[in-house]
Amino acid sequence: MERGPGRLPRRRRLVPGRRRHHRHERDGQQRDRGDRVLTPPPSTATPVRPAQAVPGSGASGAPARRRSRWLLPAVLAVVALAVLSTFVGVASVTPAALLRGDADAWQLLAVSRLPRTAALILVGVSLAVAGLVMQLLVRNRFVDPSTSGAVDASMLGLLAVMIVAPGMPVIGKMLVAALFALAGTGLFLLLLSRMPLRSPITVPLVGITFGGVLGAAGSFVAYEQDLIQSMLAWRTADFSGLLAGRYELLWVAAALAVVVWFLADRLTIAGLGQDAATGLGLSYRTVMITGMVVVSLISATVTATVGDVPFLGLIVPNVVSLLVGDHARRSVPWVALLGAGFLLLCDVIGRLVRYPYEVPLGVVVGVLGSAAFLYLLVKGSRRVG
Numbered sequence: 001m002e003r004g005p006g007r008l009p010r011r012r013r014l015v016p017g018r019r020r021h022h023r024h025e026r027d028g029q030q031r032d033r034g035d036r037v038l039t040p041p042p043s044t045a046t047p048v049r050p051a052q053a054v055p056g057s058g059a060s061g062a063p064a065r066r067r068s069r070w071l072l073p074a075v076l077a078v079v080a081l082a083v084l085s086t087f088v089g090v091a092s093v094t095p096a097a098l099l100r101g102d103a104d105a106w107q108l109l110a111v112s113r114l115p116r117t118a119a120l121i122l123v124g125v126s127l128a129v130a131g132l133v134m135q136l137l138v139r140n141r142f143v144d145p146s147t148s149g150a151v152d153a154s155m156l157g158l159l160a161v162m163i164v165a166p167g168m169p170v171i172g173k174m175l176v177a178a179l180f181a182l183a184g185t186g187l188f189l190l191l192l193s194r195m196p197l198r199s200p201i202t203v204p205l206v207g208i209t210f211g212g213v214l215g216a217a218g219s220f221v222a223y224e225q226d227l228i229q230s231m232l233a234w235r236t237a238d239f240s241g242l243l244a245g246r247y248e249l250l251w252v253a254a255a256l257a258v259v260v261w262f263l264a265d266r267l268t269i270a271g272l273g274q275d276a277a278t279g280l281g282l283s284y285r286t287v288m289i290t291g292m293v294v295v296s297l298i299s300a301t302v303t304a305t306v307g308d309v310p311f312l313g314l315i316v317p318n319v320v321s322l323l324v325g326d327h328a329r330r331s332v333p334w335v336a337l338l339g340a341g342f343l344l345l346c347d348v349i350g351r352l353v354r355y356p357y358e359v360p361l362g363v364v365v366g367v368l369g370s371a372a373f374l375y376l377l378v379k380g381s382r383r384v385g
Helices: 015-038 061-087 095-100 103-138 150-164 170-193 202-224 228-235 250-262 264-270 274-279 284-305 312-324 328-352 361-384
Strands: none
Touching: 061 103, 061 328, 095 103, 103 170, 103 250, 103 264, 103 284, 103 312, 103 328, 150 170, 150 202, 150 228, 150 284, 170 202, 170 284, 202 228, 250 264, 250 284, 250 328, 264 274, 264 284, 264 328, 274 284, 312 328, 312 361, 328 361
Protein backbone atom coordinates (compact mmCIF):
# COMPACT_ATOMS: atom_id res chain seq x y z
CA MET A 1 0.00 0.00 0.00
CA GLU A 2 1.38 3.34 -1.05
CA ARG A 3 1.73 6.08 1.59
CA GLY A 4 1.36 9.75 1.01
CA PRO A 5 4.17 12.23 1.57
CA GLY A 6 2.66 13.55 4.84
CA ARG A 7 2.21 10.14 6.37
CA LEU A 8 5.10 8.67 8.37
CA PRO A 9 5.88 4.99 8.59
CA ARG A 10 4.60 3.16 11.65
CA ARG A 11 8.07 2.65 13.11
CA ARG A 12 8.92 6.33 12.81
CA ARG A 13 5.80 7.31 14.76
CA LEU A 14 7.19 5.47 17.76
CA VAL A 15 10.49 7.37 17.74
CA PRO A 16 9.34 10.27 20.01
CA GLY A 17 8.03 7.83 22.58
CA ARG A 18 11.26 5.91 22.47
CA ARG A 19 13.20 9.14 22.83
CA ARG A 20 11.20 10.05 25.91
CA HIS A 21 11.80 6.57 27.25
CA HIS A 22 15.54 6.80 26.60
CA ARG A 23 15.61 10.30 28.12
CA HIS A 24 13.95 9.03 31.33
CA GLU A 25 16.43 6.17 31.42
CA ARG A 26 19.36 8.56 31.06
CA ASP A 27 17.92 10.85 33.78
CA GLY A 28 17.53 7.87 36.07
CA GLN A 29 21.11 6.82 35.42
CA GLN A 30 22.30 10.35 36.17
CA ARG A 31 20.31 10.39 39.39
CA ASP A 32 21.78 7.03 40.32
CA ARG A 33 25.27 8.29 39.62
CA GLY A 34 24.52 11.47 41.60
CA ASP A 35 23.24 9.40 44.47
CA ARG A 36 26.37 7.28 44.40
CA VAL A 37 28.53 10.40 44.46
CA LEU A 38 26.63 12.21 47.20
CA THR A 39 25.84 9.19 49.36
CA PRO A 40 28.75 6.73 49.55
CA PRO A 41 28.18 3.18 50.74
CA PRO A 42 27.75 2.72 54.49
CA SER A 43 31.15 1.09 54.78
CA THR A 44 32.96 4.17 53.44
CA ALA A 45 30.58 6.97 54.53
CA THR A 46 31.98 9.53 56.95
CA PRO A 47 29.51 11.70 58.88
CA VAL A 48 29.86 15.42 58.24
CA ARG A 49 29.75 17.43 61.45
CA PRO A 50 28.27 20.92 61.58
CA ALA A 51 31.70 22.35 62.38
CA GLN A 52 33.00 20.97 59.05
CA ALA A 53 30.47 22.92 56.99
CA VAL A 54 31.70 24.67 53.89
CA PRO A 55 32.58 28.31 54.54
CA GLY A 56 30.00 30.68 53.19
CA SER A 57 27.25 28.04 53.18
CA GLY A 58 25.21 29.82 55.87
CA ALA A 59 26.34 27.63 58.76
CA SER A 60 25.59 28.82 62.26
CA GLY A 61 29.28 28.89 63.21
CA ALA A 62 29.89 32.27 61.57
CA PRO A 63 27.38 34.23 63.73
CA ALA A 64 28.75 32.50 66.83
CA ARG A 65 32.27 33.58 65.93
CA ARG A 66 31.09 37.13 65.33
CA ARG A 67 29.40 37.19 68.74
CA SER A 68 32.53 35.86 70.44
CA ARG A 69 34.55 38.69 68.92
CA TRP A 70 32.43 41.22 70.78
CA LEU A 71 32.62 39.38 74.09
CA LEU A 72 36.07 40.64 75.11
CA PRO A 73 35.33 44.30 74.24
CA ALA A 74 32.07 44.03 76.21
CA VAL A 75 33.91 42.66 79.25
CA LEU A 76 36.50 45.44 79.01
CA ALA A 77 33.73 48.05 78.79
CA VAL A 78 32.07 46.70 81.95
CA VAL A 79 35.43 46.70 83.75
CA ALA A 80 36.00 50.32 82.69
CA LEU A 81 32.56 51.30 83.99
CA ALA A 82 33.26 49.51 87.27
CA VAL A 83 36.53 51.41 87.71
CA LEU A 84 34.82 54.71 86.85
CA SER A 85 32.01 54.00 89.33
CA THR A 86 34.57 53.22 92.03
CA PHE A 87 36.39 56.52 91.74
CA VAL A 88 33.46 58.87 91.04
CA GLY A 89 31.94 60.51 94.11
CA VAL A 90 31.97 63.48 96.45
CA ALA A 91 34.76 62.15 98.65
CA SER A 92 38.14 62.22 96.97
CA VAL A 93 39.44 58.73 96.24
CA THR A 94 42.02 58.82 93.48
CA PRO A 95 44.61 56.33 92.26
CA ALA A 96 47.31 58.82 93.25
CA ALA A 97 46.05 58.91 96.85
CA LEU A 98 45.97 55.12 96.97
CA LEU A 99 49.51 54.89 95.61
CA ARG A 100 50.68 57.36 98.27
CA GLY A 101 49.24 55.06 100.92
CA ASP A 102 46.57 57.46 102.15
CA ALA A 103 44.85 55.60 105.01
CA ASP A 104 41.56 57.51 104.68
CA ALA A 105 41.37 56.81 100.95
CA TRP A 106 42.02 53.09 101.47
CA GLN A 107 39.43 52.91 104.23
CA LEU A 108 36.79 54.66 102.12
CA LEU A 109 37.61 52.36 99.21
CA ALA A 110 37.26 49.21 101.32
CA VAL A 111 34.22 50.25 103.35
CA SER A 112 32.09 52.09 100.76
CA ARG A 113 33.29 52.24 97.17
CA LEU A 114 34.18 48.60 96.50
CA PRO A 115 31.06 47.20 98.24
CA ARG A 116 28.89 49.60 96.26
CA THR A 117 30.48 48.64 92.94
CA ALA A 118 30.20 44.95 93.77
CA ALA A 119 26.54 45.40 94.70
CA LEU A 120 25.84 47.17 91.41
CA ILE A 121 27.36 44.30 89.43
CA LEU A 122 25.57 41.62 91.46
CA VAL A 123 22.17 43.33 91.19
CA GLY A 124 22.59 43.98 87.48
CA VAL A 125 23.54 40.37 86.77
CA SER A 126 20.86 38.75 88.92
CA LEU A 127 17.91 40.98 87.97
CA ALA A 128 18.66 40.79 84.25
CA VAL A 129 18.84 36.99 84.39
CA ALA A 130 15.64 36.87 86.47
CA GLY A 131 13.90 38.92 83.78
CA LEU A 132 15.07 36.46 81.12
CA VAL A 133 13.68 33.53 83.12
CA MET A 134 10.38 35.34 83.64
CA GLN A 135 10.01 36.00 79.92
CA LEU A 136 10.72 32.37 79.07
CA LEU A 137 8.19 31.10 81.61
CA VAL A 138 5.42 33.48 80.57
CA ARG A 139 6.41 33.34 76.87
CA ASN A 140 6.15 37.10 76.59
CA ARG A 141 8.87 39.69 76.01
CA PHE A 142 7.14 42.45 77.99
CA VAL A 143 7.35 41.04 81.52
CA ASP A 144 9.92 41.00 84.29
CA PRO A 145 9.71 40.80 88.12
CA SER A 146 8.78 44.48 88.38
CA THR A 147 5.91 44.22 85.85
CA SER A 148 4.47 40.91 87.07
CA GLY A 149 3.78 41.65 90.75
CA ALA A 150 6.76 39.70 92.13
CA VAL A 151 8.51 42.79 93.53
CA ASP A 152 5.30 44.21 95.03
CA ALA A 153 4.54 40.85 96.63
CA SER A 154 8.03 40.70 98.15
CA MET A 155 7.47 44.18 99.62
CA LEU A 156 4.30 42.87 101.25
CA GLY A 157 6.39 40.07 102.77
CA LEU A 158 8.93 42.51 104.15
CA LEU A 159 6.13 44.65 105.54
CA ALA A 160 4.59 41.61 107.25
CA VAL A 161 7.94 40.79 108.85
CA MET A 162 8.35 44.34 110.15
CA ILE A 163 4.89 44.18 111.73
CA VAL A 164 4.98 40.65 113.15
CA ALA A 165 8.69 40.00 113.83
CA PRO A 166 10.77 43.15 113.43
CA GLY A 167 13.80 41.55 115.04
CA MET A 168 14.07 38.71 112.51
CA PRO A 169 17.54 38.27 110.92
CA VAL A 170 18.10 39.49 107.39
CA ILE A 171 18.17 35.99 105.93
CA GLY A 172 14.77 35.30 107.54
CA LYS A 173 13.32 38.48 106.07
CA MET A 174 14.62 37.47 102.66
CA LEU A 175 13.02 34.01 102.90
CA VAL A 176 9.65 35.43 103.94
CA ALA A 177 9.80 37.97 101.12
CA ALA A 178 10.69 35.14 98.71
CA LEU A 179 7.63 33.16 99.80
CA PHE A 180 5.39 36.19 99.20
CA ALA A 181 7.05 36.78 95.81
CA LEU A 182 6.52 33.13 94.88
CA ALA A 183 2.85 33.39 95.82
CA GLY A 184 2.50 36.61 93.83
CA THR A 185 4.16 35.09 90.76
CA GLY A 186 1.93 32.03 90.96
CA LEU A 187 -1.17 34.18 91.25
CA PHE A 188 -0.04 36.23 88.25
CA LEU A 189 0.40 33.08 86.14
CA LEU A 190 -3.01 31.87 87.31
CA LEU A 191 -4.59 35.13 86.17
CA LEU A 192 -2.96 34.78 82.77
CA SER A 193 -4.23 31.22 82.38
CA ARG A 194 -7.82 32.38 83.01
CA MET A 195 -7.75 35.33 80.58
CA PRO A 196 -7.97 35.43 76.76
CA LEU A 197 -4.62 36.84 75.67
CA ARG A 198 -5.34 38.19 72.19
CA SER A 199 -2.33 40.49 72.20
CA PRO A 200 1.15 40.24 73.78
CA ILE A 201 0.62 43.71 75.24
CA THR A 202 -2.15 42.32 77.45
CA VAL A 203 0.33 40.40 79.62
CA PRO A 204 2.36 43.39 80.93
CA LEU A 205 -0.83 45.41 81.40
CA VAL A 206 -2.25 42.64 83.57
CA GLY A 207 1.03 42.43 85.49
CA ILE A 208 1.23 46.17 86.09
CA THR A 209 -2.40 46.26 87.24
CA PHE A 210 -1.85 43.29 89.52
CA GLY A 211 1.30 44.87 90.96
CA GLY A 212 -0.58 48.13 91.49
CA VAL A 213 -3.24 46.34 93.52
CA LEU A 214 -0.58 44.70 95.70
CA GLY A 215 1.27 47.99 96.07
CA ALA A 216 -1.91 49.82 97.10
CA ALA A 217 -2.68 47.17 99.70
CA GLY A 218 0.86 47.41 101.05
CA SER A 219 0.71 51.21 101.20
CA PHE A 220 -2.56 51.11 103.12
CA VAL A 221 -1.16 48.65 105.69
CA ALA A 222 2.06 50.68 105.98
CA TYR A 223 0.06 53.88 106.54
CA GLU A 224 -1.97 52.23 109.27
CA GLN A 225 1.18 50.91 110.96
CA ASP A 226 3.23 54.11 110.46
CA LEU A 227 5.70 52.37 108.11
CA ILE A 228 5.33 54.54 105.02
CA GLN A 229 9.00 55.55 105.11
CA SER A 230 10.07 51.92 104.89
CA MET A 231 7.76 51.30 101.92
CA LEU A 232 9.15 54.33 100.12
CA ALA A 233 12.69 53.13 100.74
CA TRP A 234 11.89 49.74 99.17
CA ARG A 235 10.18 51.29 96.15
CA THR A 236 13.22 53.32 95.06
CA ALA A 237 16.56 51.58 94.85
CA ASP A 238 19.35 53.53 96.51
CA PHE A 239 22.96 52.30 96.71
CA SER A 240 24.37 55.29 98.57
CA GLY A 241 23.96 53.63 101.98
CA LEU A 242 25.56 50.30 101.06
CA LEU A 243 28.60 49.54 103.16
CA ALA A 244 30.69 46.49 103.84
CA GLY A 245 28.56 43.99 105.75
CA ARG A 246 25.24 45.14 104.25
CA TYR A 247 25.40 43.83 100.69
CA GLU A 248 26.74 40.27 101.06
CA LEU A 249 23.25 38.76 100.69
CA LEU A 250 23.39 39.75 97.04
CA TRP A 251 25.90 36.96 96.41
CA VAL A 252 22.96 34.57 96.86
CA ALA A 253 21.20 36.26 93.96
CA ALA A 254 24.33 36.00 91.81
CA ALA A 255 24.62 32.30 92.65
CA LEU A 256 21.03 31.81 91.50
CA ALA A 257 21.94 33.48 88.20
CA VAL A 258 24.65 30.84 87.76
CA VAL A 259 22.04 28.15 88.46
CA VAL A 260 19.96 29.59 85.61
CA TRP A 261 22.86 28.99 83.21
CA PHE A 262 22.88 25.30 84.12
CA LEU A 263 19.10 25.16 83.57
CA ALA A 264 19.27 27.13 80.33
CA ASP A 265 18.45 24.27 77.95
CA ARG A 266 15.42 23.19 79.97
CA LEU A 267 14.19 26.77 80.19
CA THR A 268 14.53 27.16 76.41
CA ILE A 269 12.42 24.04 75.83
CA ALA A 270 9.87 25.16 78.42
CA GLY A 271 9.61 28.45 76.55
CA LEU A 272 8.20 26.53 73.57
CA GLY A 273 5.03 25.72 75.53
CA GLN A 274 3.69 22.87 77.63
CA ASP A 275 2.73 20.62 74.72
CA ALA A 276 6.08 20.96 72.95
CA ALA A 277 8.08 20.55 76.17
CA THR A 278 6.11 17.47 77.23
CA GLY A 279 6.48 16.00 73.76
CA LEU A 280 10.26 16.39 74.06
CA GLY A 281 10.28 14.51 77.37
CA LEU A 282 10.66 17.51 79.69
CA SER A 283 8.86 17.79 83.02
CA TYR A 284 7.20 21.12 82.30
CA ARG A 285 5.74 21.53 85.78
CA THR A 286 9.11 20.96 87.46
CA VAL A 287 10.87 23.51 85.26
CA MET A 288 8.11 26.06 85.85
CA ILE A 289 8.30 25.66 89.63
CA THR A 290 12.11 25.85 89.58
CA GLY A 291 12.06 29.02 87.48
CA MET A 292 9.45 30.63 89.73
CA VAL A 293 11.51 29.84 92.83
CA VAL A 294 14.64 31.34 91.26
CA VAL A 295 12.81 34.52 90.21
CA SER A 296 11.19 34.88 93.64
CA LEU A 297 14.46 34.44 95.53
CA ILE A 298 16.29 36.95 93.34
CA SER A 299 13.47 39.51 93.59
CA ALA A 300 13.25 39.16 97.38
CA THR A 301 17.02 39.37 97.87
CA VAL A 302 17.41 42.52 95.78
CA THR A 303 14.33 44.20 97.25
CA ALA A 304 15.39 43.47 100.83
CA THR A 305 18.92 44.78 100.21
CA VAL A 306 18.63 47.82 97.92
CA GLY A 307 14.96 48.20 96.93
CA ASP A 308 13.15 48.00 93.62
CA VAL A 309 15.16 48.43 90.38
CA PRO A 310 12.42 48.81 87.74
CA PHE A 311 12.51 47.62 84.12
CA LEU A 312 16.06 46.25 84.26
CA GLY A 313 14.93 42.66 83.75
CA LEU A 314 12.69 43.75 80.89
CA ILE A 315 15.03 45.89 78.78
CA VAL A 316 18.25 43.87 78.90
CA PRO A 317 16.85 40.48 77.71
CA ASN A 318 15.06 42.19 74.82
CA VAL A 319 18.26 43.87 73.66
CA VAL A 320 20.21 40.62 73.96
CA SER A 321 17.55 38.67 72.03
CA LEU A 322 18.03 41.07 69.11
CA LEU A 323 21.76 40.37 69.15
CA VAL A 324 22.16 36.65 69.91
CA GLY A 325 18.67 35.14 69.56
CA ASP A 326 16.35 33.40 71.98
CA HIS A 327 18.46 30.42 73.08
CA ALA A 328 18.91 30.79 76.83
CA ARG A 329 22.36 29.19 77.04
CA ARG A 330 23.79 31.69 74.57
CA SER A 331 21.81 34.59 76.05
CA VAL A 332 22.56 34.21 79.78
CA PRO A 333 26.24 35.40 79.66
CA TRP A 334 25.31 38.38 77.49
CA VAL A 335 22.29 39.23 79.65
CA ALA A 336 24.42 39.15 82.79
CA LEU A 337 27.15 41.27 81.19
CA LEU A 338 24.79 43.86 79.74
CA GLY A 339 22.76 44.04 82.96
CA ALA A 340 25.86 44.81 85.02
CA GLY A 341 27.09 47.37 82.48
CA PHE A 342 23.72 49.12 82.27
CA LEU A 343 23.41 49.46 86.04
CA LEU A 344 26.99 50.77 86.37
CA LEU A 345 26.31 53.34 83.67
CA CYS A 346 23.10 54.49 85.40
CA ASP A 347 25.02 54.80 88.68
CA VAL A 348 27.64 57.04 87.09
CA ILE A 349 24.90 59.18 85.51
CA GLY A 350 23.12 59.50 88.85
CA ARG A 351 26.30 60.72 90.53
CA LEU A 352 27.26 63.26 87.87
CA VAL A 353 23.94 64.72 86.69
CA ARG A 354 23.56 66.89 89.84
CA TYR A 355 27.07 66.76 91.24
CA PRO A 356 27.85 66.98 94.16
CA TYR A 357 24.36 65.67 94.91
CA GLU A 358 23.30 62.19 93.91
CA VAL A 359 20.14 61.04 92.15
CA PRO A 360 18.92 57.65 93.45
CA LEU A 361 19.73 54.82 91.09
CA GLY A 362 16.11 53.67 90.96
CA VAL A 363 15.07 57.04 89.52
CA VAL A 364 17.68 56.95 86.74
CA VAL A 365 16.88 53.34 85.82
CA GLY A 366 13.16 54.11 85.98
CA VAL A 367 13.43 57.04 83.56
CA LEU A 368 15.60 55.21 81.02
CA GLY A 369 13.79 51.90 81.47
CA SER A 370 10.29 53.36 81.13
CA ALA A 371 11.26 55.11 77.89
CA ALA A 372 12.66 51.86 76.51
CA PHE A 373 9.58 49.96 77.74
CA LEU A 374 7.23 52.34 75.92
CA TYR A 375 9.30 51.98 72.77
CA LEU A 376 9.06 48.19 72.96
CA LEU A 377 5.30 48.39 73.55
CA VAL A 378 4.76 50.67 70.54
CA LYS A 379 7.00 48.50 68.38
CA GLY A 380 5.24 45.35 69.52
CA SER A 381 1.77 46.82 68.92
CA ARG A 382 2.74 47.85 65.38
CA ARG A 383 4.07 44.36 64.70
CA VAL A 384 0.87 42.77 66.00
CA GLY A 385 -1.30 45.23 64.11
